[in-house]
Every structure is written in C-alpha cells, then in structure tokens.
Amino acid sequence: MSEHSEAAGPSEAAGPSEAARSGAVVIGASSGVGRAIARELATRRWDLVVAARSADVLAALADDLARDHAIAATALTLDVCGSDDDLDAFCSTATTVLSTIDAVLITTGAIAARDDGTGAWDDMRSLVDTNLVGVMAIAGRFVSVMEEADNGTLVLFSSIAAEAPRNRNVAYAAAKAGLNAFAASMQHRVNGTGVGVQLVTLGYVRTAMTAGQDLKLPQADPAQVARRVADGLGDGSRTIHEPRWWGLVTRVLRGLPRGVYRRLKF
Numbered sequence: 224m225s226e227h228s229e230a231a232g233p234s235e236a237a238g239p240s241e242a243a244r245s246g247a248v249v250i251g252a253s254s255g256v257g258r259a260i261a262r263e264l265a266t267r268r269w270d271l272v273v274a275a276r277s278a279d280v281l282a283a284l285a286d287d288l289a290r291d292h293a294i295a296a297t298a299l300t301l302d303v304c305g306s307d308d309d310l311d312a313f314c315s316t317a318t319t320v321l322s323t324i325d326a327v328l329i330t331t332g333a334i335a336a337r338d339d340g341t342g343a344w345d346d347m348r349s350l351v352d353t354n355l356v357g358v359m360a361i362a363g364r365f366v367s368v369m370e371e372a373d374n375g376t377l378v379l380f381s382s383i384a385a386e387a388p389r390n391r392n393v394a395y396a397a398a399k400a401g402l403n404a405f406a407a408s409m410q411h412r413v414n415g416t417g418v419g420v421q422l423v424t425l426g427y428v429r430t431a432m433t434a435g436q437d438l439k440l441p442q443a444d445p446a447q448v449a450r451r452v453a454d455g456l457g458d459g460s461r462t463i464h465e466p467r468w469w470g471l472v473t474r475v476l477r478g479l480p481r482g483v484y485r486r487l488k489f
C-alpha cells in the first residue's frame with residue numbers, strides 16, 4: 224500500500240471548521256462514479272481518503288481536491304482482492320488518517336467483454352471477486368470500525384443487472400445480486416445503531432465501464448449520481464435507484480411474464 228497525503232489548506236470562509244469536518248473513504252475513486260463522489264464530497268468540504276489500484280491517478284486526484292477545496296485528501300492504493308494483511312493495513316491506515324469516518328463508499332466494480340456464463344472460470348471468478356468478495360471483505364472491516372464509533376454510513380453500489388439479469392453479464396449479475404443480499408444482511412445487523420448501510424442501484428452511467436457499449440437507454444452523468452449519493456448520506460434511506468426512473472424500469476421488467484422477459488434483447 225502506498226500513501227500520498229495532502230494537508231488541508233486554509234479554511235474556506237463559508238465551510239465548516241477544521242474540527243467539524245466529516246470524513247469519508249471512497250474506494251473506487253480513480254474513475255467514474257467513485258471519482259465523481261470524491262469530487263462532490265470535496266466541494267462539501269469532507270476530508271477524504273481516496274483509494275483504488277491506480278496510484279498515480281489517485282495521487283493527482285488527492286492533490287487537486289486538497290488544493291481546490293482546502294480539505295485533507297489522502298490517496299491510498301488498495302486492491303480489494305488483495306490479502307487479508309493488505310486489507311487490514313488499509314483499514315487501519317485510513318482510520319488513522321481520518322479523524323472521523325462518517326462514510327465509506329465502495330464503488331469498486333468491473334465488467335468483462337465476454338460474460339456469458341461459459342467462459343474461463345478464472346475470468347468469471349475475477350468478476351465475482353472484484354464485484355462481491357473483495358467488496359464484502361473491505362466493507363466488513365469498516366463496518367466494525369463504524370460500529371465501534373457507533374457512527375457512519377456504508378454505501379454499496381449495485382446494478383440493475385442484479386434485478387434484471389441478462390445473458391450478457393452472467394457473473395457480474397450474480398455478483399451484484401450477492402451484493403444486494405450482503406447489503407440487506409448488513410442493514411439487518413446495524414439496525415437500531417448509529418451505523419447505516421445504503422445500497423445504491425445504478426442504471427447506465429457514462430463512465431469507463433460503459434464506454435463503447437451499444438446501450439439502448441440513456442446514460443446518467445456521474446456528477447448527477449454523486450450529488451444524489453452525497454445528498455442521501457446519513458438520511459436513513461436504505462436503497463436508492465439512480466437515475467430514479469430505473470427503479471420503475473426494473474419493476475416493469477420484473478413484472479413481465481418470464482417467457483416474455485426471456486425473449487427481450489437489451
């Protein structure tokens with residue numbers, strides 16, 4: 224794990240004092256939705272740990288955010304599929320770097336060009352590891368930290384693929400469906416405590432993940448998703464669909480007779 228820190232600059236007149244600032248860990252911050260969330264929280268003057276595997280990208284992001292928003296932003300490299308020791312070390316460093324952990328947002332995810340359920344098992348396992356096993360492994364550690372403080376919100380990112388599985392993303396959909404169950408179990412676990420668990424189910428979003436794909440429905444802007452997620456932090460909500468209309472689309476898809484659903488090409 225490498226570390227790159229930027230100390231906070233002078234306080235912005237309208238922003239919270241140094242002591243009052245909230246802290247968040249954003250895992251998956253090197254790209255797409257995670258990057259947009261890091262930017263959005265920085266504009267709201269949260270102190271941040273930004274993490275993923277791409278050390279250079281994260282270091283540049285932390286520099287920019289610290290400079291532009293007068294916050295403390297620290298870049299830490301993390302492979303969520305790494306060893307237990309690496310995950311422990313990451314959690315401990317992030318907890319030390321931030322004076323308070325008010326949110327842990329894990330946008331980590333990956334898709335594959337071929338994910339039809341018949342490919343090489345290593346490829347399928349990699350999708351399940353990245354989208355589910357690794358996310359559970361790091362999320363569980365931070366839930367323990369937040370439970371000890373009786374404070375904080377874990378935010379997990381799922382997909383409409385879990386609600387409307389297709390033959391194009393078999394392992395991905397299976398992993399995200401597992402993540403939905405994990406989120407529900409953790410919500411049950413923390414019920415009645417100061418800790419919250421939110422599940423954000425995304426429709427199409429314009430990021431590296433969707434680049435070059437022939438998508439039949441409009442894509443949301445990552446900044447729009449980030450604003451909605453930031454607005455919802457700690458508000459007690461358990462599930463968020465973004466864009467909102469995707470919630471309706473999935474309800475319609477789930478309500479279709481199975482024979483009709485199986486014939487759909489999307």
Ligand SMILES: NC(=O)c1ccc[n+]([C@@H]2O[C@H](COP(=O)([O-])OP(=O)(O)OC[C@H]3O[C@@H](n4cnc5c(N)ncnc54)[C@H](OP(=O)(O)O)[C@@H]3O)[C@@H](O)[C@H]2O)c1
Pocket residue numbers: 250251252253254255256257274275276277278301302303304329330331332333353357380381382383425426427428429430431432433
């Ligand atoms: N974009 C969409 O249309 C869409 C739709 C539904 C759901 N989602 C979900 O939304 C989340 C964000 O997606 P996105 O569109 O922002 O994707 P993205 O732009 O591809 O970003 C994925 C992020 O995950 C990180 N990551 C991948 N493997 C990792 C690993 N082993 N350890 C740590 N970090 C890892 C990547 O960073 P490094 O490569 O630097 O590690 C990157 O920061 C994902 O969970 C995705 O499944 C997206």
